[in-house]
Amino acid sequence: MVLKRLALVCALFALTACSDARDYSQAVAVLIDVSGTYADQTPEVARIVKREILPGLVPGDTIAIVRIDSESYKKSNVEALVTLDNRPSHANAQKLDLAKKLDAFAARGERSQYTDIPGAMMLAAEYLRETGAKSRAIVLFSDMESDLPPGTKRQFGEHEFDGIRIVALNVKQLARDNANPDLLRSRLASWEHEVTHAGAGGFNTFMDAAKLGPFLAEIR
């Protein structure tokens, strides 16, 4: 009788102790702006992603590279979507492959007429939700100036970014931002207001790209 109870307790413990790997994995969506005002930053963005994001990813993590162009809410805007293999050596190979893709993407020198940032964010949020990862983040490389083409409508849902942390990095100051820094500040504040109302776990902006790695490790 005692043995049976002990076995039952052990089985319960084993069931509760063995958890899904997704509970500890991280999914990161990197959104890269290729609009006219930001396209020149693409090589620098590729370098930052390779240096600050890729080394910190571990087996089981997912990374998506999404292009922000005129119409970003399209599947074809996903430049790469990789879930790292459980074996570290294979995961390393995947990282190297992704680094090559990023280099190729930067080398393309693509430029779009409009800037559909919300569309890319919505697309990224859907992909991130699908991964089921415990820690989810959208990293935005843009000037944060949305410029939608005529006839395009973007409206965040109430729970659009539930459980997702949003980081804006390498935000390029536009010419008018230099004239009046309040414009940039109010733009960022407006983004923060929008995404937090859409359920985002937070909106951070970093001037120093080196802070991204520790931040992602912190929210893991």
Added chain:
Amino acid sequence: MKALYLWPDHEALSLLVLWLASVVFLWAAREPILALLRALGEFLAEGLASLARACDSAASKLHERGRAALLAAGKLEAQGKVGREIRRIDVAFTERLGQYSGLQRRLGDLVVKLETDYQDCAITPPEVPGWSNAVQAIAQIPTPGDANVQKVLESIRESSEDAAERALRQHREDTSRRHKLLAAMASRWKDVRDLMARMGDSVAKAMETTQRIHGYVEEYEKVAKDEELAARALTFSATKLFAVSALVLGVALGGAFVNFQLIALPMSELVPAGARIGGMPVAMVSALVIVLMETALGMFAMDMLGITELFPKLQGVPASRRRMLLALSLAGLLFLAGVESSLAVLRESIAAADAALKLSLSGDEARAVTDASSSQIPVIGQAVLGFVLPWILAMVAIPLEMLLDSGRHVVAGLAVLTLQGVALAGRAGAHAATKLAAMLAAVYEIYISIPLRIERLVREPGRELTPAAPAKRGETARTSWS
């Protein structure tokens, strides 16, 4: 506070009224308040005193029990020592006695040979024949001119000389044979001396063992007689063992940690790296399991070798099965050592690949290639470490057993000390509670001293005029209780 003021604008008046009200109230409630203070003091004092008594009793029982356990352990140890020594003697004596018949036979043979040789030597040797004098006498016989006589004398002389030569040769041969016998006797005497020396050594060893057994038996007798001295010696011995084994176990834990770190990273290549158990990566859990398996196998091996007795059931296993279990344990350890060694090599390559990847991602590929091909020494070092550490870890069983054996006595001793400390604190607390209650009563009476004095004046108007007798020390407190 201001909320209590009757007239917020007149603080002094409000305070005075409040004070007066409190004094009157406390004076009116003097009896129940004093009873309450007395009850509280008694309650605390009794409770703490009971706690102290219970702790004292428990400490005493625990001490007795611990002492009995210690003496029992001492008895067992002494018995074990005597038993081991007797077994050793048994084995040695069986071996020696087995050799004794051969030794005796050899000694007998040698003695017989020596006797024979001695007898041979004792046979009277043939004296040197006196032929020389006879030959000389014959040679001096004057020879007349008679040719026949001369011929006869010559013939006698020649035959005498031949006989003399033969006798001399015989004498020399006999002497040579005797010398040979004597030479052979010398080596036999040496053999006899060696044999005697060996026998002497055996006897000396037996005497030494007997002395040792005598010591153990004396120790056992002391323990059996329940001597205080023996108990103290055993306590000291247990504490020393506990400290030493804890130290060694600490060092072994350090080794286990190094071992764990060595294989945790490469294990991620063998098991799902992302999966976790209780928040801990499976790779780390697997590495931990391997380290624990090495420890467990080491414990089995040590038990099978008879060094430890962690598993009493294994002591009853027949010798053949014990040998089989020992072989299995050692084979398991060898296998795990091999696995660890290969994992250690893998670890180095994973670390190098990681470093190369990081450098490559930061755009410094040339340096990555140079660094990766620097030296093989770390790989070899890690492989050797990975192979050796499991064997070192296997020996953890010895300090672990020592720690478990001595730990219970040390823990019991500490528990006794703690209980005694609690009892002491309880007694001190009981005393403090009594005094504190008395002090509170005194303070209370000071506070209501004015209405008290008025009450006395009203009840006994004449008494206040006479000077009060000097109060004895503590009288106030005692009066308050009444």
